[in-house]
Amino acid sequence: MQGVPIAFSQIIPRVLKAYYYLDGKKYGKRHELRERTIYDYEIELITYSAGGMYIDKVYYPVAKGDIIFRKPGQTTKAVLPYTCYAVILDIMDNTGKDSATYDFNRPQAYQQFYTCPALDRIPPVIKATAFEQYSVLFDAILKEYINPGPESETLLKGYCLELLCRISREAIRPVGGLGDGSAYRTVLRHVAEYVEQNISKKILLKDLAAVAGMSPNYFHRVFTKTMGMTPNAFIISKKMNKARELLATTCDTIADISLKCGFDNVAYFSYVFRRYSGITPSAFRVAYTYPVEQE
Template sequence: MNIDFKRYYFSKQRNQFTLPEDTYQGWCLLAANSGRFTFSLGGDSQEERMASFGELVFCPPGVLLKRQAVEPISFHFAEFTVNDGTSFPELIRIKDIGRLSSTLRYLQEWQEEDLDIRKNEDAAHLLEDLLFMTNREQHINPKHGAGSLDPLMNQAAANIEVQAFGDNLSLQYIADLLGISSSQLTRRFQAAYGLSPIRYATKIRLTKARSLLAETSDTLEDIAEQCGFQNAFYFSRVFSQHMQISPSAYRRTFRV
């Protein structure tokens, strides 16, 4: 895929988009970081759809994109062109939320460092990773890519993402926020993502822990704190149980 990225922008939380509609010379990618928005392509309001965290919206070049926040929203926006005729779905849901979150977070950091994404190969690779995940989702999980998962559970996943690295992760709070019971949350989340909310949070924490073990000299106590574990002992036990290797052994093996 021959891609030329034009621009990237991350918006912190706001009540509404500055422009309720617009057209772009290249492909437009829009992704909620928090909150939800409705959108339609080509000006057809009857085809209005909802998007939330975990979903990527694509608008082709020259097509009118209408969007409206239904609650306070933060979002990622990118514009790019392709030179080989590749097309993208209007809406795709990414199952690998951990990878998606990491990629979007790194892109946000590039912007905060005032780097021109068009001149930075690392940032461009991150944007390419979003397209790779889109392509992979289309081929491996086409039904989910069409938006068949539970939209409310995407909001649950977004809230877990926000709380995962703190010490106050509360499924009851998330359930109350979504207007469902904690048992409904667990059941519906399991059906949508194939794992429980707690296991999902653990997966996110361990993804960050692996990076810190391989890329930093932080102590296990520091890593435990940064990743939302109670202490180094509990972190080591959970890490060893899920990864089949101790944190120290993982660091020795994968640190370069």
């Protein structure tokens, strides 16, 4: 389908259908449903799986925590068993389709296919880095859809915009964006988790290589080729993210934040921070916090 360019700020999503697919757990392995056509934007969060799905004839094995993103004009065929939350969207609220009678199995007009960087970068299958947060968000959409109250339409638009933003961000995270075809997907996810859990420590290449079960030299090559950055650059980026968070949300001294981010020399921490953020830690704190006046 020919895509129509839009800005993400133009998106005003309306929920055409939201549901929880539980019956898929009843089937034996490799039970295939019939192929169907996608007419609108469909998003699923896999909550259990021993199966997968075909999207445009390409097979994707799926696991708990995977997010599925299907677009108008595609085809899909489920390979059970799996269970999932599902949300179907009218991205620009302009299809005129009635959510009360909506049936994705019924032949109907295609929703326009839209293009913008935030939507274009989302792959058909992407791993959620925070499954519980996504589960809460999908659950909120489902509950608001089936039990509407005052301002439900506005709430649902907000929830769905948040969902689209989160998924789009996942696609540009080095680990979250790894496709199912990557042989190192699981290994590198463990490495990323190790970095997050040990952010206050000095993390060496040999430490990450040990987590991955590889020699340091081989791990460095694999990591750099797959992630698009060196292991050290990845570590520093995570430490700087943590430093910015602490500077903006706590009253900790810069020396304390330096230690919490794994730097035992505050001067070197400040040098690295300025190199990556463009300003000093003190200037960042001033720019991103609101001073409380003393009585």
